[in-house]
Amino acid sequence: MKAAVYYGPKDIRCAEVADAVIRADHEVLARVVATSICGSDLHLYRGALDAIMEKGRSRTGHELIGEVVAVGKAVGRFRPGDRISMAYSASCGECYMCRVGQTAHCETTHKAVYGFGAAFGDLNGTHAEALVLPYADAHAIKVPKEIPDVAALTLSCNLPSAVIANRLADIQPGESVALIGCGPTGLMTLEIARERGPGRLVALDRVAHRLDYAKKRGALALDTGEADWKEKALAETGGRGFDKVIEVVGYPETLQAALDLVRPGGTVAAIGVFTDDKFNLNLADVFLRDISLHMNGFANVQPFMWEALRLLERGVVDPTPLFSHTFSLEAIDQAFRTFHEKADNAMKMLIRP
DSSP, X not given: OEEEEEEETTEEEEEEOOOOOOOSTXXXXXXXXXXXXOTTHHHHHTTTTGGGSOTTTOBOOOOEEXXXXXXXXXXXXXXXXXXXXXXXXXXXXXXXXXXXXXXXGOTTXXXXXXXXXXXXXXXXXXXXXXXXXXXXXXXXXXXXXXXXXXXXXXXXXXXXXHHHHHHHHTOOTTOEEEEEOXXXXXXXXXXXXXXXXXSEEEEEESOHHHHHHHHHTTOEEEETTSXXXXXXXXXXXXXXXXXXXXXXXXXXXXXXXXXHHEEEEEEEEEOSOOOOSOOOOOHHHHHHTTOEEXXXXXXOOGGGHHHHHHHHHTTSOOOGGGEEEEEEGGGHHHHHHHHHHTGGGOOEEEEEO
Protein backbone atom coordinates (compact mmCIF):
# COMPACT_ATOMS: atom_id res chain seq x y z
CA MET A 1 0.00 0.00 0.00
CA LYS A 2 0.99 3.66 -0.24
CA ALA A 3 2.01 5.75 2.78
CA ALA A 4 3.99 8.89 3.56
CA VAL A 5 7.49 8.14 4.83
CA TYR A 6 10.01 10.44 6.51
CA TYR A 7 13.36 10.58 4.68
CA GLY A 8 14.77 13.68 6.34
CA PRO A 9 14.11 17.39 6.91
CA LYS A 10 11.78 18.73 4.22
CA ASP A 11 11.77 15.28 2.63
CA ILE A 12 8.50 13.45 3.34
CA ARG A 13 7.18 11.52 0.37
CA CYS A 14 4.78 8.82 -0.69
CA ALA A 15 6.26 5.32 -0.84
CA GLU A 16 5.19 1.69 -1.14
CA VAL A 17 5.08 -0.02 2.26
CA ALA A 18 3.77 -3.31 3.62
CA ASP A 19 0.00 -3.55 3.91
CA ALA A 20 -1.46 -2.64 7.30
CA VAL A 21 -2.73 -5.76 9.09
CA ILE A 22 -4.25 -6.53 12.49
CA ARG A 23 -1.85 -8.33 14.83
CA ALA A 24 -3.56 -7.93 18.22
CA ASP A 25 -7.10 -8.48 19.48
CA HIS A 26 -7.52 -4.82 20.54
CA GLU A 27 -6.71 -3.42 17.09
CA VAL A 28 -8.87 -2.00 14.32
CA LEU A 29 -7.88 -1.83 10.66
CA ALA A 30 -9.19 1.33 9.01
CA ARG A 31 -9.21 2.54 5.44
CA VAL A 32 -8.18 6.19 5.28
CA VAL A 33 -10.95 8.20 3.63
CA ALA A 34 -9.19 11.53 4.24
CA THR A 35 -6.39 12.97 6.32
CA SER A 36 -4.58 16.27 6.78
CA ILE A 37 -1.41 17.91 8.05
CA CYS A 38 -1.33 19.36 11.55
CA GLY A 39 0.82 22.32 12.54
CA SER A 40 2.77 19.98 14.82
CA ASP A 41 3.69 17.90 11.76
CA LEU A 42 5.67 20.88 10.54
CA HIS A 43 8.14 20.28 13.39
CA LEU A 44 8.84 16.94 11.70
CA TYR A 45 9.02 18.53 8.28
CA ARG A 46 11.55 21.19 9.27
CA GLY A 47 13.73 18.58 11.02
CA ALA A 48 13.23 19.59 14.67
CA LEU A 49 12.55 15.94 15.57
CA ASP A 50 14.97 14.37 13.12
CA ALA A 51 16.71 12.39 15.88
CA ILE A 52 13.60 10.36 16.72
CA MET A 53 12.56 9.62 13.14
CA GLU A 54 13.95 6.54 11.41
CA LYS A 55 14.70 7.74 7.91
CA GLY A 56 13.09 5.69 5.17
CA ARG A 57 10.76 3.94 7.62
CA SER A 58 8.93 6.28 10.02
CA ARG A 59 5.41 7.23 8.91
CA THR A 60 3.64 10.55 9.31
CA GLY A 61 0.13 11.82 9.97
CA HIS A 62 -2.24 11.77 12.94
CA GLU A 63 -5.55 13.21 11.67
CA LEU A 64 -8.14 10.75 10.37
CA ILE A 65 -11.55 10.20 8.97
CA GLY A 66 -11.73 6.54 8.05
CA GLU A 67 -13.83 3.45 7.54
CA VAL A 68 -13.42 0.32 9.62
CA VAL A 69 -12.30 -2.62 7.49
CA ALA A 70 -11.69 -5.26 10.18
CA VAL A 71 -11.63 -5.55 13.97
CA GLY A 72 -9.74 -7.69 16.47
CA LYS A 73 -11.58 -10.20 18.66
CA ALA A 74 -11.48 -7.94 21.74
CA VAL A 75 -12.94 -4.87 19.99
CA GLY A 76 -16.47 -4.18 21.15
CA ARG A 77 -17.37 -0.68 19.98
CA PHE A 78 -16.70 -0.90 16.24
CA ARG A 79 -17.74 -3.02 13.29
CA PRO A 80 -16.68 -3.09 9.63
CA GLY A 81 -18.24 -0.19 7.78
CA ASP A 82 -18.23 2.20 10.74
CA ARG A 83 -17.07 5.74 10.02
CA ILE A 84 -14.43 6.71 12.60
CA SER A 85 -11.86 9.18 13.77
CA MET A 86 -9.33 8.79 16.56
CA ALA A 87 -7.26 10.82 19.00
CA TYR A 88 -3.77 11.64 17.76
CA SER A 89 -2.27 9.73 20.71
CA ALA A 90 -3.10 6.07 21.31
CA SER A 91 -4.40 5.34 24.80
CA CYS A 92 -5.69 2.21 26.51
CA GLY A 93 -8.43 3.76 28.66
CA GLU A 94 -7.61 1.52 31.62
CA CYS A 95 -4.29 2.63 33.17
CA TYR A 96 -3.99 5.19 35.96
CA MET A 97 -3.07 8.07 33.65
CA CYS A 98 -5.99 7.36 31.31
CA ARG A 99 -8.35 7.17 34.29
CA VAL A 100 -7.29 10.63 35.47
CA GLY A 101 -7.72 12.10 31.99
CA GLN A 102 -4.04 12.19 31.00
CA THR A 103 -4.55 10.03 27.93
CA ALA A 104 -1.50 11.42 26.13
CA HIS A 105 0.55 9.93 28.98
CA CYS A 106 -0.94 6.44 28.74
CA GLU A 107 1.16 3.94 30.72
CA THR A 108 0.21 1.07 28.41
CA THR A 109 1.11 2.66 25.08
CA HIS A 110 3.95 4.72 26.61
CA LYS A 111 2.81 8.05 25.14
CA ALA A 112 2.43 6.62 21.64
CA VAL A 113 1.55 9.16 18.94
CA TYR A 114 0.55 8.29 15.40
CA GLY A 115 3.17 9.28 12.85
CA PHE A 116 5.78 10.65 15.26
CA GLY A 117 8.63 8.19 15.14
CA ALA A 118 10.27 5.62 17.38
CA ALA A 119 10.33 7.78 20.51
CA PHE A 120 6.53 8.01 20.46
CA GLY A 121 5.58 4.38 20.04
CA ASP A 122 6.72 3.82 16.44
CA LEU A 123 3.08 3.80 15.28
CA ASN A 124 1.90 3.92 11.70
CA GLY A 125 0.43 7.20 10.45
CA THR A 126 -2.72 8.49 8.81
CA HIS A 127 -0.89 9.69 5.68
CA ALA A 128 -1.58 6.30 4.15
CA GLU A 129 -4.18 4.23 2.37
CA ALA A 130 -4.86 2.33 5.59
CA LEU A 131 -3.64 2.09 9.17
CA VAL A 132 -4.00 0.05 12.34
CA LEU A 133 -5.42 1.58 15.51
CA PRO A 134 -4.26 -0.18 18.70
CA TYR A 135 -6.63 -0.06 21.71
CA ALA A 136 -9.22 1.39 19.36
CA ASP A 137 -12.12 1.01 21.79
CA ALA A 138 -10.42 3.49 24.13
CA HIS A 139 -9.47 6.38 21.84
CA ALA A 140 -11.43 6.14 18.58
CA ILE A 141 -14.90 7.59 18.01
CA LYS A 142 -17.76 6.97 15.59
CA VAL A 143 -18.55 9.94 13.37
CA PRO A 144 -22.09 10.56 12.08
CA LYS A 145 -22.46 10.70 8.32
CA GLU A 146 -23.85 14.24 8.58
CA ILE A 147 -20.41 15.59 9.55
CA PRO A 148 -18.37 16.38 6.39
CA ASP A 149 -14.97 14.70 6.03
CA VAL A 150 -13.10 17.99 6.37
CA ALA A 151 -14.83 18.85 9.64
CA ALA A 152 -14.44 15.32 11.01
CA LEU A 153 -10.68 15.48 10.45
CA THR A 154 -10.39 18.13 13.15
CA LEU A 155 -11.60 15.67 15.82
CA SER A 156 -8.22 13.94 15.97
CA CYS A 157 -6.31 16.95 17.27
CA ASN A 158 -7.23 20.52 16.29
CA LEU A 159 -10.73 20.98 17.66
CA PRO A 160 -10.33 19.12 20.99
CA SER A 161 -7.15 21.15 21.51
CA ALA A 162 -9.13 24.34 20.91
CA VAL A 163 -11.65 23.15 23.51
CA ILE A 164 -8.83 22.51 25.98
CA ALA A 165 -7.33 25.96 25.35
CA ASN A 166 -10.61 27.64 26.20
CA ARG A 167 -11.09 25.52 29.31
CA LEU A 168 -7.62 26.42 30.55
CA ALA A 169 -8.11 30.12 29.82
CA ASP A 170 -11.58 30.07 31.42
CA ILE A 171 -12.64 33.26 29.64
CA GLN A 172 -15.30 35.22 31.51
CA PRO A 173 -17.78 37.64 29.88
CA GLY A 174 -16.22 41.02 29.27
CA GLU A 175 -12.60 39.95 29.70
CA SER A 176 -9.81 40.97 27.35
CA VAL A 177 -8.30 38.04 25.42
CA ALA A 178 -5.21 37.80 23.22
CA LEU A 179 -4.74 34.86 20.86
CA ILE A 180 -1.19 34.26 19.64
CA GLY A 181 -1.15 32.12 16.48
CA CYS A 182 -3.86 32.06 13.83
CA GLY A 183 -3.22 28.65 12.33
CA PRO A 184 -6.16 26.22 12.06
CA THR A 185 -6.13 25.29 15.76
CA GLY A 186 -5.76 28.92 16.75
CA LEU A 187 -8.67 29.98 14.58
CA MET A 188 -10.88 27.24 16.01
CA THR A 189 -9.82 28.41 19.46
CA LEU A 190 -10.94 31.88 18.44
CA GLU A 191 -14.33 30.57 17.27
CA ILE A 192 -15.00 29.05 20.68
CA ALA A 193 -13.55 32.01 22.59
CA ARG A 194 -15.84 34.54 20.96
CA GLU A 195 -18.86 32.52 22.12
CA ARG A 196 -17.76 33.13 25.71
CA GLY A 197 -18.41 36.86 25.47
CA PRO A 198 -14.99 38.51 25.70
CA GLY A 199 -14.99 42.28 25.89
CA ARG A 200 -11.94 42.53 23.65
CA LEU A 201 -10.49 39.80 21.43
CA VAL A 202 -7.13 40.43 19.74
CA ALA A 203 -5.56 37.95 17.31
CA LEU A 204 -1.80 38.02 16.66
CA ASP A 205 0.06 36.47 13.74
CA ARG A 206 2.39 37.50 10.94
CA VAL A 207 0.62 35.77 8.01
CA ALA A 208 -1.69 38.21 6.23
CA HIS A 209 -4.38 35.80 5.07
CA ARG A 210 -4.65 34.25 8.52
CA LEU A 211 -5.08 37.68 10.04
CA ASP A 212 -7.75 38.48 7.49
CA TYR A 213 -9.64 35.33 8.52
CA ALA A 214 -9.41 36.27 12.20
CA LYS A 215 -10.65 39.78 11.45
CA LYS A 216 -13.67 38.39 9.63
CA ARG A 217 -14.42 36.33 12.74
CA GLY A 218 -14.65 39.44 14.89
CA ALA A 219 -11.13 39.80 16.28
CA LEU A 220 -8.84 42.81 16.11
CA ALA A 221 -6.01 41.40 13.99
CA LEU A 222 -2.45 42.62 14.60
CA ASP A 223 0.61 41.76 12.53
CA THR A 224 3.51 40.70 14.78
CA GLY A 225 5.86 41.48 11.92
CA GLU A 226 5.32 45.19 12.62
CA ALA A 227 7.70 46.84 15.05
CA ASP A 228 5.00 48.29 17.32
CA TRP A 229 2.65 45.29 17.46
CA LYS A 230 3.07 44.82 21.23
CA GLU A 231 2.33 48.45 22.00
CA LYS A 232 -0.79 48.30 19.81
CA ALA A 233 -1.97 45.15 21.56
CA LEU A 234 -1.42 46.49 25.08
CA ALA A 235 -3.15 49.74 24.13
CA GLU A 236 -6.35 47.69 23.73
CA THR A 237 -6.18 46.99 27.48
CA GLY A 238 -5.27 50.47 28.63
CA GLY A 239 -1.70 49.28 29.04
CA ARG A 240 -2.40 46.89 31.92
CA GLY A 241 -2.27 43.67 29.87
CA PHE A 242 -4.80 41.04 28.88
CA ASP A 243 -6.90 39.06 31.33
CA LYS A 244 -6.29 35.90 29.32
CA VAL A 245 -3.66 35.03 26.70
CA ILE A 246 -3.83 31.85 24.60
CA GLU A 247 -0.65 30.74 22.82
CA VAL A 248 -1.06 28.32 19.89
CA VAL A 249 2.35 28.39 18.18
CA GLY A 250 5.01 26.60 20.21
CA TYR A 251 8.13 28.76 20.04
CA PRO A 252 10.04 30.34 22.94
CA GLU A 253 9.46 33.80 21.52
CA THR A 254 5.68 33.31 21.35
CA LEU A 255 5.57 32.04 24.93
CA GLN A 256 7.56 35.10 26.00
CA ALA A 257 5.12 37.28 24.07
CA ALA A 258 2.25 35.70 26.00
CA LEU A 259 3.97 36.49 29.29
CA ASP A 260 4.64 40.04 28.14
CA LEU A 261 0.98 40.58 27.23
CA VAL A 262 -0.78 39.12 30.27
CA ARG A 263 -1.85 41.39 33.15
CA PRO A 264 -0.94 40.79 36.80
CA GLY A 265 -3.16 37.97 38.07
CA GLY A 266 -3.97 36.92 34.51
CA THR A 267 -3.79 33.52 32.84
CA VAL A 268 -1.62 32.20 30.03
CA ALA A 269 -2.83 29.02 28.32
CA ALA A 270 -0.02 27.72 26.10
CA ILE A 271 -1.12 24.83 23.89
CA GLY A 272 1.48 25.21 21.15
CA VAL A 273 3.72 22.20 20.56
CA PHE A 274 7.16 23.13 21.90
CA THR A 275 10.25 21.28 20.66
CA ASP A 276 12.89 23.52 22.25
CA ASP A 277 14.26 22.08 25.49
CA LYS A 278 15.07 25.39 27.21
CA PHE A 279 13.26 28.62 27.99
CA ASN A 280 14.53 31.49 30.12
CA LEU A 281 11.52 31.88 32.42
CA ASN A 282 11.78 34.92 34.69
CA LEU A 283 10.50 33.31 37.88
CA ALA A 284 10.48 36.54 39.84
CA ASP A 285 8.28 38.17 37.19
CA VAL A 286 5.79 35.31 37.11
CA PHE A 287 5.77 35.15 40.92
CA LEU A 288 5.41 38.88 41.55
CA ARG A 289 2.70 39.28 38.92
CA ASP A 290 0.74 36.24 40.17
CA ILE A 291 0.50 34.77 36.67
CA SER A 292 -1.19 31.42 36.13
CA LEU A 293 0.68 29.52 33.40
CA HIS A 294 -0.83 26.39 31.84
CA MET A 295 1.18 24.28 29.39
CA ASN A 296 -0.81 21.74 27.39
CA GLY A 297 0.88 21.24 24.02
CA PHE A 298 0.98 17.46 24.51
CA ALA A 299 -2.77 17.65 24.76
CA ASN A 300 -5.04 14.99 26.23
CA VAL A 301 -7.57 15.24 23.42
CA GLN A 302 -9.42 11.95 23.83
CA PRO A 303 -11.57 13.11 26.79
CA PHE A 304 -12.68 16.13 24.72
CA MET A 305 -13.47 14.46 21.40
CA TRP A 306 -17.16 14.05 22.21
CA GLU A 307 -17.44 17.72 23.17
CA ALA A 308 -15.69 18.66 19.93
CA LEU A 309 -18.12 16.46 17.98
CA ARG A 310 -21.04 18.22 19.68
CA LEU A 311 -19.66 21.60 18.59
CA LEU A 312 -19.61 20.34 15.00
CA GLU A 313 -23.08 18.79 15.16
CA ARG A 314 -24.63 21.96 16.58
CA GLY A 315 -22.84 24.35 14.26
CA VAL A 316 -20.92 26.23 16.95
CA VAL A 317 -17.69 25.66 15.02
CA ASP A 318 -17.43 25.13 11.26
CA PRO A 319 -13.88 24.19 10.24
CA THR A 320 -14.68 23.61 6.56
CA PRO A 321 -13.57 27.10 5.39
CA LEU A 322 -10.13 26.42 6.87
CA PHE A 323 -9.38 23.73 4.27
CA SER A 324 -7.82 25.70 1.47
CA HIS A 325 -6.09 22.99 -0.59
CA THR A 326 -6.69 19.38 -1.64
CA PHE A 327 -3.90 16.95 -2.55
CA SER A 328 -3.60 13.28 -3.39
CA LEU A 329 -1.51 11.07 -1.13
CA GLU A 330 1.03 10.79 -3.94
CA ALA A 331 1.52 14.57 -3.69
CA ILE A 332 2.13 14.58 0.08
CA ASP A 333 5.51 16.26 -0.44
CA GLN A 334 3.81 19.14 -2.23
CA ALA A 335 1.15 19.34 0.48
CA PHE A 336 3.81 19.64 3.19
CA ARG A 337 5.73 22.25 1.23
CA THR A 338 2.63 24.36 0.57
CA PHE A 339 1.54 24.23 4.20
CA HIS A 340 5.02 24.97 5.52
CA GLU A 341 5.55 27.95 3.22
CA LYS A 342 1.96 29.23 3.71
CA ALA A 343 1.96 29.53 -0.07
CA ASP A 344 -1.12 30.42 -2.10
CA ASN A 345 -3.03 31.51 1.04
CA ALA A 346 -2.62 28.04 2.52
CA MET A 347 -4.60 27.32 5.67
CA LYS A 348 -5.17 23.58 6.03
CA MET A 349 -4.50 20.70 3.65
CA LEU A 350 -7.06 18.01 2.75
CA ILE A 351 -5.36 14.81 1.59
CA ARG A 352 -7.20 12.01 -0.20
CA PRO A 353 -5.46 8.63 -0.59
